[in-house]
Amino acid sequence: xxxxxxxxxxxxxxxxxxxxxxxxxxxxxxxxxxxxxxxxxxxxxxxxxxxxxxxxxxxxxxxxxxxxxxxxxxxxxxxxxxxxxxxxxxxxxxxxxxxxxxxxxxxxxxxxxxxxxxxxxxxxxxxxxxxxxxxxxxxxxxxxxxxxxxxxxxxxxxxxxxxxxxxxxxxxxxxxxxxxxxxxxxxxxxxxxxxxxxxxxxxxxxxxxxxxxxxxxxxxxxxxxxxxxxxxxxxxxxxxxxxxxxxxxxxxxxxxxxxxxxxxxxxxxxxxxxxxxxxxxxxxxxxxxxxxxxxxxxxxxxxxxxxxxxxxxxxxxxxxxxxxxxxxxxxxxxxxxxxxxxxxxxxxxxxxxxxxxxxxxxxxxxxxxxxxxxxxxxxxxxxxxxxxxx
Numbered sequence: 073x074x075x076x077x078x079x080x081x082x083x084x085x086x087x088x089x090x091x092x093x094x095x096x097x098x099x100x101x102x103x104x105x106x107x108x109x110x111x112x113x114x115x116x117x118x119x120x121x122x123x124x125x126x127x128x129x130x131x132x133x134x135x136x137x138x139x140x141x142x143x144x145x146x147x148x149x150x151x152x153x154x155x156x157x158x159x160x161x162x163x164x165x166x167x168x169x170x171x172x173x174x175x176x177x178x179x180x181x182x183x184x185x186x187x188x189x190x191x192x193x194x195x196x197x198x199x200x201x202x203x204x205x206x207x208x209x210x211x212x213x214x215x216x217x218x219x220x221x222x223x224x225x226x227x228x229x230x231x232x233x234x235x236x237x238x239x240x241x242x243x244x245x246x247x248x249x250x251x252x253x254x255x256x257x258x259x260x261x262x263x264x265x266x267x268x269x270x271x272x273x274x275x276x277x278x279x280x281x282x283x284x285x286x287x288x289x290x291x292x293x294x295x296x297x298x299x300x301x302x303x304x305x306x307x308x309x310x311x312x313x314x315x316x317x318x319x320x321x322x323x324x325x326x327x328x329x330x331x332x333x334x335x336x337x338x339x340x341x342x343x344x345x346x347x348x349x350x351x352x353x354x355x356x357x358x359x360x361x362x363x364x365x366x367x368x369x370x371x372x373x374x375x376x377x378x379x380x381x382x383x384x385x386x387x388x389x390x391x392x393x394x395x396x397x398x399x400x401x402x403x404x405x406x407x408x409x410x411x412x413x414x415x416x417x418x419x420x421x422x423x424x425x426x427x428x429x430x431x432x433x434x435x436x437x438x439x440x441x442x443x444x445x446x447x448x449x450x451x452x453x454x455x456x457x458x459x460x461x462x
Contacts (some may be wrong), residue, residue: 082106082113082179083158083239086166087148092124094168099133102172111179117166118152120144146254150247153239162236167279169202170234177272178236187241187267188258190227191234191274202278218300219256222307225263227271231255234274241267256300306361313357320351324437328430341429348437355441359448362388367455393449401442407435 084102088095095117102115115135119127120143130137140151153161160182164170170191181189198208216230233255245261247254262269326332327344366388411431415423 079159080112080114080157081159082111083116083156083161084113084172084175085116085118085149085152085156085161085163087118087120087145087152087163088122088126088130088166089120089148090122090124090126091166092122092126092129095126095129095166096133097168098164098166098172099130099135103134105173105175108173109176109179114157116152116156118148118155120148142250144250144254145252146247146250146257149254150250153242156239158239160236161239161242162234164234169277169279171275171277174275175236177274178234181270181272182236182238185268186270187238188262188269189236190229190259190269190271191232192229192271193232193274193276194229195271196273196275198276199278202276215256215300219259222300223260223263225259226269227259227263229271230259232274237262260300306365308361309357309364310361313354313361316350316354317358318354320347320349320354323347324351324434328434330430341426341433344430344433348433351437352440352444355444359444363448363451363455366452388449388452390449390453393452394446397442397445397447397449399442400438400445404435404438404440404442407431407438411435 084105086095086098086102091098099115099117105111106113115130115133117126117130117135117137118140119130119137120140127137127139138151138155140148142151149163152163160179162172162175162178164172178189178191193203194212203212212229212231216228219225219227219230235258237258241262242258245258245265247257247261249257259269323339324344324347327339327341327347332339411428
């Protein structure tokens, strides 16, 4: 137990769900680190509903146990961080895959002022059989690369479970995810918030449990990727969507005046139809990027908040979107009505297919874009109602 007469400098935090096989050895290594290093600290077990006696094992060895009712890896860690007494917290899984007796590198960097210190298993060494090939060669490298690319993070091992941080700095980030994506949220928010982030080499040993791990590769990998997508709609949706929309609109307008020949390639109404589809997809992507970021802003996901986007957000409302969307839809409808009237004056006879489609395709495109704009505005209205309730 921590020395109550001294300020607790470090909390070693372990989330726990039925870890009776390996919990004792992890706690003993952590306590041994305190004894060897002289760091004043505590071992805190954030129990997430164990039924195998893990709580009793922890308490018998001198660790402090807090019960976290809300299920999930992120929930357990968030609850543990709130209950921690230390100025600094080092968290790690209780499966004996990380060495809690060797934390000097983390403590050194934390004392130097770093607010998040990540372990890097690829630099420190991965024991044979400790990491599945799918995770080692695909999952971790790809997701870490995406994280570095989207957020300019210096971290090369986004998902290392052994990491240290300044407790107050992490509390100030208001981490919200409840599952395995909590690991990504901590790195992303720290990076976006301008925190001092660093890495130290750490080793990964083979899981000491006889049962399968809680991690589900594809399910949890998708949750990490989905989280990264929510945090960076610009590069995944806004920029590609804007490019697709611009190309599509330009092509539809140009082909509305007649066939276009570039070199040996001719473009006509069939190309115009596909370009209209490209414009619709691009516009939907842009709307998705805007609505996703508004959702992220309202939920406190984005740190720091973008002032330029906030100004844009104030100009976007259910009413303004409905008016713009209605205007686009009515313009397209008016073109369609004019075509219908013209056809009627001809006695509804045979039409010039190419000439008719060159006008009908832009008209249909305007009606689709108008409908999308109206529905986007309605969804924005739903988001606004949700925030007012809170």
